[in-house]
Amino acid sequence: MRVSYKWLREYVDIPVSPEELAERMTMAGVAIENIEYPGKGIDKVVTAKIEKIEPHPNADKLVVCRINNGSEMLQVVTGAPNVREGQVILLAQVGGAVPGIKITKAKLRGVESFGMLCSAQELGLDPENFPPDQREGILEFPEGTQLGMDARELLGLDDAVLELELTPNRADCLSMIGVAREVSAVLGTELRLPCISAVEIEETIDGKITVDIENPELCGRYVARLVRDVKIGPSPVWMQQRLQAAGVRPISNIVDVTNYVMMEMGQPLHAFDYDKLTEQAIIVRRAKEGEKIVSLDSVERELSPDMLLITDPAGPVAVAGVMGGLDTEITNKTTSVLIEAAYFKPASIHRTSKKLVLRSESSARFEKGIDINGCLAAAVRACQLIQEMGGGSPVRGAVDNFPAPLPNKVIRLRPERAALIMGISVLGEQIRDIMTRLGFGVTEDGSGFLVEVPTRRGDISAEIDLIEEVARLFGYNNIPTTLPEGASTEGRKSESQVLADTIGKLIAGCGMSEIITLSFMNPKAFDMLNLPQEHRLRKAVIVQNPLSEEQRVLRTTMLPGILDILSRNTARKNRDLAFFEMGRIFTPAAGAKLPEEKLTLSAAVMGKTRTGWQSAGQEMDFYYLKGILETLFDVLNIKKYNLIPESGDSSFHPGRTARVELGGEPLGIIGEIHPNVAENYRLNERVYVMQLDVEAIIRLAGGVKQYSPLPRYPAVERDMAVVVSKEVMAEDINRVIRKNAGNLLERISLFDVYQGSQIKEGFKSMGFSLRFQSPERTLTDEEVNIIHQKIQQALKDNFDAELRG
Template identity: 40%
Template sequence: MFVSYKWLAQYVDLAGQSPQELAEKITRAGIEVEGVEIPASEMKNIVVGYVKTREQHPNADKLSKCLVDVGEEEPVQIICGAKNVDAGQYVAVAKTGAVLPGNFKIKRAKLRGEESNGMICSLSELGIESRLTPKEYAEGIFNFPNDVTPGEDALAALNRDDAILELSLTPNRSDALSMMGVAYEVAAILDRDVNLPAPNPAESDEKASDAIHIHIDAPKDNPIYIARVVKNIKMGPSPIWMQTYLMNAGVRPHNNVVDITNYVLMEYGQPLHAFDLDRLGSNEIVVRRAVEGEKLITLDDTERILSADQLVITNGKEPVALAGVMGGANSEVHDGTVNVLIESAYFDGQIVRAASKAHGLRSEASARFEKGVDPARIQAACDRAAELMVELASGTVLSGSVVAGELAIEPKRVSITLEKLNMRLGTDLQMGDVEDIFRRLQFETETKDNEITVTVPTRRADIMIPEDLTEEVARLYGYDHIPLTLPEGATQPGSLTSYQLGRRVVRRYLEGTGFNQAMTYSLTSAKRASEFALEHRAPVALSMPMSEERAYLRQSLIPHLIEAAAYNNARQMPSVALYETGSIYLNEGENVQPKEEERLAGIITGMWHEHLWQGEKKAVDFFTVKGIVEGLAAQIGLAERMTFQKAAPAGFHPGRTAEVLLDSESIGFVGQLHPTISKEMDIKEAYLFELKLDVLLNASREDLAYMAISRHPFISRDIALVVDSTVEAAALEAVIKQAGGALLTGVRVFDVYEGERMEEGKKSVAFALTYADPEKTLTDEEVTAVHEKVLAALKEQAGADLRA
């Protein structure tokens, strides 16, 4: 909602309140003001000019040489390229030295050999959006439609010096979708009176009821319909003050009749529509549901196919308007209109919204019907429009209104006790304080004992329960004035459980290694439900699935992560690293709640390191993802207890996959996605892991113990062992650790060789062994003794020989 400061000042005394100060107070009272715009703030030296003469530029066919009176001693010559410029016009002139929007400065110049001292401006050059510019001035310069004086401030004449407040309204505050509604709000904030128009149009002796008859066939959709008839209208542009107020409110001016209906819409919040009475086609109005397939050409010259759930205004035979949304072209007010029918009605918001959505027509009128209009203003708005048509279009108002139906909406009465109100707010207000706040809001009140009963005006449909009254008191009293208190009594501060802390550690670690968190559906298809499952059970089917693709609960996180990686690869994101922590669901039998377990899964594909300026690239491989899992184990204190053994589960590469064990218990897998699946999903070589996160985080851990760095030197020995090619390095490492005892502090594989110098069926595995004693410096003899023990154990348990 765009609110003109000047327009608002007609209803409430804003003396002493700058637009910025007023915006701050409105925001503090509960309606956010998103911004305050003063269009003239970035413009200067723009005046009204009078074009005394206009002649063709001697050296250019599309330019005019104009002599313009700008209020100075002598008129100035201005070269203008607008087609519609002519002598006798009052125009907006940017003088030499003027500044236009975008910091565009006007300088004295020569155009095709002729001097130009300024610029005659169009509305767009003065910062008015083209969608708000009157159609006759969409191209070319603007002509003032009423008397102005050369030299006076053109920005003030166009209300560009106005301040426009942009209100961000919540759906419940439909009352503020009008200038009157905002006026009530501002008056309550400032504790000032509201000065509202009291329309009383002069009427002729001819009765409106003789000119038009109204019948409502759908009283539930349209409980009341009011019409007034104005004859002998003189069509023309509306006065500049009305046009500029409408443009500042975001509404495009058209002509005096249409502008009046829009002006009253913005003023009262009550949508109106003006029909050309002579083009209506009959002397009756019938409101009914549309016939299925019925057609209507609306004001935007588009043919609409209507349905039976839409409400239309008809002339008794054919539709002339889509109720609450848009009028029909067949009864449109035009330049030759003489007699006008003004419609003011109450339409059901739901039926208006459905029609608006069905036809893609969103208008100021439909928005207000959807949110709810004040039934008390239906007649007053109609009278106001009729009064303005007398004043601005020289019309004659026929006697009386034609009313069909009735709308009996009684003001709501809501009560609250002072004790309850103070308890909710934490205040110590007295009854007089509360009564004064409701007085400022112009709510009638009755006080009995310690209870106050409020009669809520129909304009405030958002107030229905005692809590709404509490909110009104709080915001008018001032949120800043509500005292701050701390809870009393014994309280337990909130904290994360050890499991929640562990989950955060896992997430931070993975994000630190370059992964991005993904969140995928828990629902999947029958095909995907059991893929990559760590425990194979019958999938859990939904009793009412939304689609076949979302008919089962997942048993693994991996399938959706593969889909996510494929989605990114297909959009030129070749390197993807995603992880997810989420629940999987295991079938526990018929009519038994499935078992829910939390899992951790990840997928990585593409480049792991890429330093283009150094020409270095490192693609992801099995050891990359295995190292990530090992690093995770170290991060949560389980590195010594986690081991890996060769495995070939379904969906994984049979030679590049390992089962992850914790204390010899299987908790997941790590490995390469099977090439067949990679090709099917059209993704690059991908590596996956899935672990039982709840097992990892619930595993018992010993208290963290720190050891001082040894001051004594360590001794390293490298050994290359020749073993059968079927022997795994992990098995050799286990033998070395067991035989090495306390003095062996480190074991690391640094080479594996199978080649032409090795006996067939054999391979060489090289280890780096580190020996140290924190208490003393080891001698060669001590190290040799342990080392020989290690070699003997390798020979005995693994058949390993030292490579020559």
């Protein structure tokens, strides 16, 4: 928001400099980022008259001008194409300056020149803000213009423009009057609002226009005013200068008035050519599917049903709150104008503006919310300005379709509550004074004040908002600094966070590289993972405003992200990859607005090891990942977990995959990716993946490992080879051995599996090494033999196992 300091002073007394005003406004919460001086760099540039023009004796493209600056005659040589005798122009005198140029006496092709005639560009001004015939040559002014007048005063450049950096909640400051109210409250000076009253002709608006709002949930109010006998022309110089200071390009008197009122009062307006409206009817409705409109920028735009339109019975005439239509544009032939002042739902305008990639000063204000009770006053103000400048005659009355009038909010404000929040004692009179300066109504009741908040302050809805107003106008710098009171706690990570960090560091320590992928995924990834249509992972949370179509659901599995990273690397000739990621997966929660989140670890390997804790060149396969899993569980003190063959997951190889369980609770899965899935991701080598439920692992972790001293008594080792059916799993045999060995069994390991000619068909030989040890005594062969025989008998009973000779 650009605010003219001169314009602002018409509404409020400002007894301080622009710099001090900027400082005080910023400290009160309305940040002023920059102060621009439009006339900076312009010095000793005055109006002057060309009395006589003579050819240059030594140059065909130059002329010699005799210039009257009101006090003396000067000779100036110029090559400007549009100079003529009797013309009033701007003269930069010797000793003066224009932006980037110091003016000195010069000799051009042998003829002395005492100054420079100025164009808009030489003064650092935008040529587009001037008539077409003056955009290329020197500027020209009416014949009666006073000579010797300072150019900065003439062009309105003797000003300071304050650039406000507003937060979205302060939409009330997107207008000159809104800023003036804020300045009045901050400085405690008088506020002078313009007297709004239009002189109307006898004709009434009754029967001249109808307004029908089909979607009141999107359009809360629509005001229409009619102006007759319109004469299109340029707006007054003072209005053009104010619009330019605000960053708005002047166009014509009617359009400039709508922009002026928007900048002054914060209410966007639109002007229709009344005679071009079919049946003189306005209909506010949603767009129909496939409906189109040619907007004022001559671009045809396709509309959708979520967009709000202003239409007549023949079709759209404007996109509500964003831009008008070309068919009802104001032209030089316009004689009657319909002025629109409306309130549109902010979210609707934001959505439409974003979808059409079309932003304007109007849409920026509608998006943040305007004062619904200011529509009629803004329409009257526009009629008043048009009538005062002789641009037209307003007819009597207005059409005001206001389905649900919105009253001012009344909020209770307790001084003791304000004192508690602010940390200082605030007197009731101080609170009353601040509320009054803000333009709020204040009445006392038994427990404090009842404050009536005007609808223009949509950011205030509760007592705490009023307390914030008291604090910022009291002055944050006037609130003394105090140390915080009460119990303090040390900031540190929870036990589960520490364990999660430990897991990540351990996996990285095993030679794997950590990756981070997006929490969004493409639904097509479910097909690439070979998941059936009814699979639970397909029940994903859909993102309402996705960054792209490829990222429109939240991930239910970590597989797509890590497989995509593998695919990208192999496509760039990177081999021997080992990646892991710790992140969250999301599943819809029944009856809840937010999805359930679960911290998950995903790890994938392919190729051979190159560096790290394993020897170089080792194949990274199922057992490589299994070794990392065992290391992790050992560090976390997780024991008695099981690896159970898994063939039901369609994303994994049915014969090379295992499910990780502890006490019947699933902890994850480890195995080779299904060849079809690998092919979908263009992976030509075997890929092994491990996915673990980190939250379950943390919950089941055995805490800190307790280290004991080295045993004082020797161990007894025995080997056992048994022949069992080939369907029997080593894990099942381990379980039976541990159950029957008792506490003296210190370790068990499988060292051999054999199937061949020496073993009968359908059977296999498995060799186990058993280590027995007691921390209290030396074991005898007799007691170890008893345990050994008990284990043999248990294996025979459970698996019909036979000892191999």
